[in-house]
Structures are given as structure tokens and as C-alpha cells.
Amino acid sequence: MIPATKERIIESAIKVFNDDLSAPLQKIADNADVTRRTLHRYFKDRNELVTVCERAMEVSCKKAMIAAIQSSDHALTQLESMLYAGIDCGAKYSFFYKLHQRKEHNHNNQNKNCADYDYIYRHFNHIIVELQQNGKVNTDMSTEWIQILHSGIVQSTVNAQETTSKSDKEIKELAWTSYMKAIAP
Amino acid sequence: MIPATKERIIESAIKVFNDDLSAPLQKIADNADVTRRTLHRYFKDRNELVTVCERAMEVSCKKAMIAAIQSSDHALTQLESMLYAGIDCGAKYSFFYKLHQRKEHNHNNQNKNCADYDYIYRHFNHIIVELQQNGKVNTDMSTEWIQILHSGIVQSTVNAQETTSKSDKEIKELAWTSYMKAIAP
DNA sequence: ATTGTATGTCTCAAATTTGAGAAATATTTA
């Protein structure tokens, strides 16, 4: 059982690191409403914190994605759930996505995380191809592009949640409508 | 006339700061292929560099946006040009957009930059409303949401340019097609 | 009330980052 404080530090760290990987740890401590000393009690050093964040984010994000895939056997519903899962994971999703995209990252399917990433994106591809065969998705668009679009919509929806006055539900519906229409034939 | 080196430093700084505002200056120097010493000759300190970046990015991004607006008097063409301008500005666009969105930013239309930002977004809104009246854009979507979507598509297209094998032209076309279909009635 | 655990405060040394001087080298311009 992970203590609530530790959890809070990880959450803040994910949020802060997400657009400022070199941010001073003080910034994360402030954000989590703890002293820097407390942060250092939970994490040996910056490196460990980053690693833990990556793992935490991978785990929760992967879990949500896999659940989304398994929530239905209709490809369209699966895709919709994946979009919502991404939005719900918030900053974690961008982190997750970035992580496996950046050039320093040496992809390696022996690694459990990479294997899961592969699992998710194989399924994603599978869903898209199926929808294309059913004539529900534009065949002029590569799955590669649709993946980019998918993550773009997730990201901007997450950002939007912070600035807009709309309810989460409304925003998600807008996101899904826009996405679906964008990739429709 | 700004020296090429200074220009290069600013470019790198915008790129690096864009997802790591606290990055060590060494990282920017490396990216710009100069020594940290050279960087320090052009910029008194980190703060000055950040300020100069903001200004540079505002100027070039604004110029491109305004040019896009004025490039045509067909609303749809204007919107398309604005999307491409955003993509061409690359990292600058996200920076520009973020800058005026973050809560520390105190919007103030006495400020020339804010005034220009307002000018651009007034026009953007105008274009959307006009397209909605012509039945070319979905009236269920607020301009607020369309703006979010717009910047989301720009951002992910810029990211995509770095990872994908597709040509810039192809990607831009995909972006525009997806965007237009997403907001169509 | 007492014990144990978690967090905060204050402190400090080590590590890193920052900004700049001085002289050597490279590059441009006349």
C-alpha cells in the first residue's frame, strides 16, 4: 500500500516534469504540498523520482488502455474507450506517449514496458484496420497518422480541461465527435 | 541585422525551452552548436534569453498568422493558411499559445503583444462564425473548442514531422483534411 | 498517556549551473 503523500508527490512530479523535466525539486514539493525534505525521504534522488514516475505512469496508463481495449469487442467502441482512457490519464498519457517516442528511448521488446506498449499499439492498429475494412475509417489515412491525431486530440483535451468552463463530459464528447469525424471516410 | 549565431541560439532556445523551461543553458548551447561562453556573450543571463525568445517567437508567429489572415478573403482559405502557418512556426506556435494561456500570464490589451494576440483570435473567431453561418462548420462546436482542436492538430503535426517518414507537404494535407472534416457540420 | 510513524524545520556539505575574465584561434572584411 503506497502512502498518500508518496502518491501525491508522484502525481505532482508527473504533472511538473511533463513540461519541465529539469524543474527544481522544490517546484514539485510545492505542488504536492510537502517539504523538499519529505520528498527526499521518499525518493533517494531526482533520478529515482523520474524513474518511479515513468513506472507509475506506465502502469496506470497501460492498465487504463488495456481495460479500454477489453471493454468491448466492437472496434468503434474500443477506439472511443481508448480516447477517453487517454483523457482520463491526463498528463500521464503525454508522458507515456513521449517516452516511447523520444530518440534516447531504445525500444526493446524484451522490456516489459515496451512489450506492453507494443501490445497496445498493435491493438490500436488492429482496430483502425478493422474499421477501415468496415468502411468506417478513411483508408487514405495511415494508422501512423491516426495515432498522431489520436494523441493530439487527447493532449489538447487535457489542456482544455484546465482552461475551459465546460464540463469534463461535454469536452470528452466534443473530443470524440471531432476525432471520429476527422477519420471518417 | 541580427547575427546568424544569435538567431541560431534563439531558435534552439525556443525549441528546448518549449518542453523544458528549466533546461541548463548548456543544452541550448549544444543544440545551437556554440559554446556556453558564446551564448553568454549574446545574452546577459537566462532571464534575458527567455524574454528574447518570447519576443522573437511572438513577432515571427504573429507575423505569419496575420499574413495568413490577410492572404485571402475566403474564410476557409484563411483558416487553412492559419493552420499551415501554425505548423510552419513549429515549436514557436506552442510557445506562443502556451504563453497567453498560462495562469501567470496577466492578459492586458494595453500590451502590444496581447493586443496582437487579441487581433488574431478575434479574426479566428470571426472566420469560424462566418463558416458556421455558411453551413461549412458545425454549429454545435464552440469557437473555443475549435481553437483548442486547431492548436492540438498543429502541435501533433509538428511532433509528427520529427518522427514520421512522410513529407511535410503530405503531413500538412493530412492535418488540414482531418481538421476540416472534424469541424464540418 | 504512550508509542510509533510521518512530516516539518533548520542546517550544512557536495554537486551542478551560471556568468564572466583572459588569452588563443578562427573567421570575416578591408
Add this chain to the structure above:
DNA sequence: TAAATATTTCTCAAATTTGAGACATACAAT
């Protein structure tokens, strides 16, 4: 080529960030 300018290299002190010890407080569980 010579002079002028820009950049690099090496160096160093100041500032900031990092990680941790020692002890004080707060708070929950028994």
C-alpha cells in the same frame, strides 16, 4: 596580408540546487 570581429578554451567565483543529518512537532493507534 593585416586588422577587426567572432568564437572557443580554460578558468574561476558566485549562485542555486541537491541530498541528508539531527531534532522538534503533529497525529493516529493502542
